Each structure stands twice: as structure tokens, then as C-alpha cells.
Amino acid sequence: MTKAFGGIRIVDSTHVLAGPFASYQLGVLGAEVIKVESPHSPDQARLQGSDRRMNDRGMGTSFMAQASNKKAIALDLxxxxxxxxxxxLLETADVFVQNFRPGALDRLRLSYDDVRALNPRLIYCSISAFGATGPRREETGYDNVIQASSGMMAMTGYGDGQPLKSGAQLVDYGTGFAAAFAISAALFQREKTGVGQHIDVSMFDVALMLCSSHIAGLTWNGSRRRRAAGFASACP
Structure with a gap:
């Protein structure tokens, strides 16, 4: 039986976790995923994991966890x-996923507008820490940075007043899921309109979405429940 995204080609120029996890989800559902890495600076997740020998070969478990079902090519952009x-490659693709700092691909003449001229049906997904617009657009960020800046760490702890990071990369995985869902919706919409679009995914926005029930309480009546000892999910 053909999988949901059989026949869909995705060019994945992402690194570390959130971006690679997004394309991995679509690959599991049948999409052809072509991972593009720099020959001078490959995905740093290749060097991370529980098996040092695998890390030394550039095939660390942190990389392999979201690298299956993907092809790979090295290109110096x-x-x-x-x-x-x-x-x-993008002329033949349905989706392009990238998580460079906003503006980086513009300077290489690989912006959405540049690529759309060649392939109007392309879904171009940009993933960044704080989004492609706004005062913090050029700031970089990883999962722990976003957990801290969004207030997640302040919601978590042992009641001693100290913030605590979640053991799992909640924001990275949440961002990957959000991006994959947005790409799926854009592909569905393309069936109706015949044209692609630009998707802008912010890790910070995703973190706030994951905190939505707490934010709703805060904005409704200023509720600020305090972290309780032994109750790691309580709100500050």
C-alpha cells in the first residue's frame, strides 16, 4: 500500500534535531528525503550519542535517531x-526544509523568492529560534535556550526555587512536529491552489504553544501558581 507521502520529494538542509525530526516524520510516511550537508561542516548531531565509536564515524545515535529513510548529499552552498x-534539486522537489539563521540563505540567493521563481509549487519551510521576522530574528537558540526564555524551566523543578530543564528536548521535538504538520497542511492546500508557500516556524512560538494552558490562566486573571515540591509540571 502506498504511504501518505509516497511520491513527495523533500530536500532537507537542516541540522541538529528540530529540522531533521520534521523531515524524518514525513520520510516515515513515505516521502523521499534528500539530506543536504556542508562538506566542511556536517550536521553536528553526527558526533553525538552514546557510542563513541559511532560518533567517531560521524554516525552518532543522536544523528541516527532522525536520519533513517533519508538519502544524503554534500554541497557547499x-x-x-x-x-x-x-x-x-529544488526544481524537482515538493518541499524544502532549512534551519539556517534568518537571512543566511537570502545572501546566497537561495531565499523563498529566489527559489519560487524556479518552482512555484515548492513548499519552503524555514525553522529558526525566534522566527524570520521581529526584533530577535537574528538570534540563534537551541532547545535549552528556548526552554529557559519561554519560562518552561521556571515551571519545572523540585520546589527549591531553582529552574530545571526537561531531560528530553521537548522544544526541538515539538518544533519538528509543528513543522511537519504545517508542511502537511501546505501540501494539502497546494492540491487546491496549485501553488506553494513559505512556512515560518519559530521554536519560541512552539514553546509558548506547549505552555498554552498556563499562559491562558496568566492572561485571563494573572494566575501565577507556584512550583510545588515533587510536582514538576506546576506553573510559577
Whole structure:
């Protein structure tokens, strides 16, 4: 039986966790995923994991966890040859996922507008810490940074007043799920309109969404429940 995204081609130029996890979800559902990495600076997740020998081979468990069902190619996007090779791939693609700092691909003439001129049906998904617009657009951030800045860490702890990070990368995984869902919706909409679109996914926005019940209480009547000892999910 054909899987839901059979016949869909995704070019994945992401690294670490949130972006790779987004394309991994679609790959599990049948999409062809082509992972693009720099030959000079490959995905740093390749060097992370529980088996040092695998890390030394660039196949760490942190990388493998969301790398299955993917093909791979090395392209130097700062070179004209690498840039043109990526554009040739994107001409044949349905989805492009990238998590470079906002503006980085614009300077390489690989922005959404640049690519849309070649492939109007392309779904172009940008993932970043604080989104492609706004005063914090150029700031970078990882899961622990977003857990701290969103207030998640302040909601978690042992009642001693100290914030605590969740052991799992909740924001990275949440962002990956949110991006995969947004891409799915964009592909469905393309069936009706025939054209692609640009998706802007912010890790910070996803973190606030995950805290939505607490934020609703705060904005409704200023409720600020305090963290309780032994109750790690209580609100500050």
C-alpha cells in the first residue's frame, strides 16, 4: 500500500534535531528525503550519542535517531557549483526544509523568492529560534535556550526555587512536529491552489504553544501558581 507521502520529494538542509525530526516524520510516511550537508561542516548531531565509536564515524545515535529513510548529499552552498546543484534539486522537489539563521540563505540567493521563481509549487519551510521576522530574528537558540526564555524551566523543578530543564528536548521535538504538520497542511492546500508557500516556524512560538494552558490562566486573571515540591509540571 502506498504511504501518505509516497511520491513527495523533500530536500532537507537542516541540522541538529528540530529540522531533521520534521523531515524524518514525513520520510516515515513515505516521502523521499534528500539530506543536504556542508562538506566542511556536517550536521553536528553526527558526533553525538552514546557510542563513541559511532560518533567517531560521524554516525552518532543522536544523528541516527532522525536520519533513517533519508538519502544524503554534500554541497557547499557558498560555492556557485553547490548553489546551482541545490537549485537543480529544488526544481524537482515538493518541499524544502532549512534551519539556517534568518537571512543566511537570502545572501546566497537561495531565499523563498529566489527559489519560487524556479518552482512555484515548492513548499519552503524555514525553522529558526525566534522566527524570520521581529526584533530577535537574528538570534540563534537551541532547545535549552528556548526552554529557559519561554519560562518552561521556571515551571519545572523540585520546589527549591531553582529552574530545571526537561531531560528530553521537548522544544526541538515539538518544533519538528509543528513543522511537519504545517508542511502537511501546505501540501494539502497546494492540491487546491496549485501553488506553494513559505512556512515560518519559530521554536519560541512552539514553546509558548506547549505552555498554552498556563499562559491562558496568566492572561485571563494573572494566575501565577507556584512550583510545588515533587510536582514538576506546576506553573510559577
Amino acid at each position: 557558498k560555492s556557485e557549483g553547490g548553489r546551482k546543484a541545490l537549485l537543480r
